[in-house]
Amino acid sequence: MPTSQTLISAHNISLSHHGKSVLDNVSFELKQGEFITLIGPNGAGKSSLIKVLLGLIKADSGDIKRSSSIRLGYTPQTFSPNPFVPISVIGFLNLNQKVESCFMHETALLTGIESLLNSPLKSLSGGELQR
Template identity: 40%
Template sequence: MNLITVKNLSIAYGGNTVLRDVSLALEPGEIVTIVGPNGSGKSSLLRAIIGAIKPVSGEIFLKPGLKIGYVPQRLHVDPTLPITVERFMRLTDRVSQADCQSALEAAAVPDLLKRQMSQLSGGQFQRVMLARALINQPDVLLLDEATQGLDQPGSASFYQQIEAVRRDTGCAVLMISHELHVVMSASDRVICLNGHVCCEGVPAVVASAPEYRALFGTGTGGALALYRHDHNHDHDLDHSQSHKVED
């Protein structure tokens, strides 16, 4: 049974249609990545899946009892607010310190529990967001460009951890990414979105599709080789700060 099924989904803001007749399905244990240019409706699709916005038409079916972990594109935490990682992770859920620690270990940042949120680097902040999404042992992880603002080694390290989470927990992953070199190496399937589904399939098929090349060109092969080189080496977490990028 599919974990998530989207059928003929259309989304509009005012009179502006951002998605029309989009259909997709997410199966247990797979990593599916959504790519597309700015303004293509990628984030709107994820927000509709979690119930944050109401579609104009279409249907979204979630497997009964489905648990979703969500990592947003950006989250601002007031740097003057004295809040530890542990307290941040327990703001909305009644979870134990042991659960927080286990989630941080799953995100590969086990030593951050007592650290102030304001002291985290960009890479550490994103790992804490990942840990928070993992704390209730979700069936599905939704990632909305979770590596915005990280450099290439930091991004590669983050996505390597996503693959480890999938391997260790069996959860499925539906993620948005603008990093094509990562997408083509880390995904089981790719969906190319530009207001509608332009093409979809395994990475090699999508990379050769005319619709994909019209949007992104033909340079993915070299970037993919570079990612695979980086992917086989350990990297320190990036210390850059995230910046705002529109959907």
């Protein structure tokens, strides 16, 4: 069986916040075709680990390697668009000019939001916003 490409690896990632250890020497590898689920109680560091992996926050120590072919996405736990900004879903998605239109529409189809693309952001439910 051929070996799968490593998409992202983390080695000995540690992070503290206000003097409290949030992540302590976390290590793992994610290979192509694999899924990893982060499970733990509130405050266990799941979101912090994701933010470190994405480069949104810097770990106190450790090493992260990402494949040049990896495409990462992140949906924060809460997203609250400004209700006074009149923008549609498609308008919001088009703010990132690096995303190709065909990829955006394919993703909308896969996530079941294709029918919402012309809807105002302020009209969406919490679940629709997450998708």
